[in-house]
Amino acid sequence: MKNQRLYELLLRIAEHDDEMAFKELYNFFYFDLIAFSRSILNSEQDAEDVVINVFVRLWQNRKTMGSIKNISAYLYTAAKYASINMLKSRKEINNIDIDDLSDTFQYSFANPETELIDRENIKRLGELLNTLPPKSRLVFYLVKDKGLSCKEVSILLNTSIRTVETQLYQTMRKIASWLDRENIRPKRKPGNS
Known part of the structure; x- marks a missing residue:
């Protein structure tokens, strides 16, 4: 939303x-x-x-x-x-503290950006995200899915902004590496050339 x-x-x-x-x-x-x-x-x-x-x-x-x-x-x-x-x-x-969070948090990958990737790859990407450490999943979820800033997430999780940024960066690198390895390219939105 x-x-x-x-x-x-x-x-x-x-x-x-x-x-x-x-x-x-x-x-x-x-x-x-x-x-x-x-x-x-x-x-x-x-x-x-x-x-x-x-x-x-x-x-x-x-x-x-x-x-x-x-x-x-x-x-x-x-x-x-x-x-x-x-x-x-x-x-x-x-x-x-962020280190006290349970391993039970599972990421559900469904947001407007996922419209650009087909359903099977969304499922596989969700599985990839759920293999990440719980802290990385939670940081990615709060920033990318819920739109919180790194500063807001750092306050929420009682950790430094640098820790949040590092975890987000590492998660994004893993996703990019997976996308390259799987040769997945986002679909173009209608009207974009």
């Missing part, structure tokens, strides 16, 4: 209490936030509870949503801290 569309949804929710816009926003982020939260909590049920609570609080504070600059970063940060708070309430941790 484009940033402009997300911003329009935020304004509709903040200014008009638009439940349909909220449902669209919820549906867009729900499963991705559960996967992210599950990578911290190692529990599907706890991740669902966390994400639902994040959205409940978001609805309760909807009048201030128009001031949110990047809803993706906002929601991922909220899910992170809600997950950490759940772990703290269980007395399991004091803080979380």
